[in-house]
Amino acid sequence: MATGNDNQTAARRHQRVRRQHSNELAQDYVEAIYDLIEAGQVARVTDLQEIFGVTHVSVVRALQRFEKRGLLDRSGDGLQLTDEGRKMAAASAVRHNLVVDFLRAIGVSETQAHADAEGLEHHISDETLAAMKRLLEAKLKIKN
Amino acid sequence: MATGNDNQTAARRHQRVRRQHSNELAQDYVEAIYDLIEAGQVARVTDLQEIFGVTHVSVVRALQRFEKRGLLDRSGDGLQLTDEGRKMAAASAVRHNLVVDFLRAIGVSETQAHADAEGLEHHISDETLAAMKRLLEAKLKIKN
DNA sequence: CAAATAATGTAGCACAGGCTACATAACCAA
């Protein structure tokens, strides 16, 4: 076919998805920490444990990895993001919000839009994001 | 906010994403095997190794797990799907194709649509899928 | 036929990301 469905192309696509997976948790963590700080709270292990629905042990282990990766700083009282962590969080937030808005715009319920966005946001290319943004703006224009 | 952003809700969303992840590989495998068989080929370890871009060892280990889960049968010459495996493959294929068509419809390139669909298809709820289908049909109507 | 190649398998390692069980430390309350 003309769809680029040879094995090599498929392999590249699957490798990309695996790369995306290995970044998902980090993005979710920095985003959660970012949101907590934005809300004027001190970001703690306990908060993350509740947000992600895992034990505090899983949170601590993840935070250790992410600290090593230079995304955050656990030396002080609450969790702090590094510049890189904040950058990643901001990018994730933009992506996340755009996906939610887009899903809402095509008629998905608030609840489901938020739920789906959680999984989808990590697998959307810049090109697709741009397409969603275009459609979102076009749709808004129609509504006015 | 009214978006259901309390911790418990967030936890449920993240737990759902983790469940989706634990099924992704199985879905990708049965879909690949299904496609090979549909194309009149004998599905072999080698094919999957090329399609997924991993070593044959990773394929063999994955196949062992999926055989235990009752999704496929490795007793014969080529790989065969069980009824359950075939059912999963068919469902995945429908989802996958709809996502590709939808992305194409909103202006994403063929190449990128196929690439993104690979990651997205596992995280889309029935509700969102239905919304995409509606928009797809509406768009087609406009085009005619 | 003998040697190379392809296909498949096993052994054993690494890392991510879950978990329980157990140890502290700090704080709060009777």
Place this chain on the structure above:
DNA sequence: TTGGTTATGTAGCCTGTGCTACATTATTTG
């Protein structure tokens, strides 16, 4: 002050999903 509760940490286990290294078997080819 002593005894629970909360927050955080470590030790150590499991599973999934990658990997390399090393068989084995079948097929192909000089």
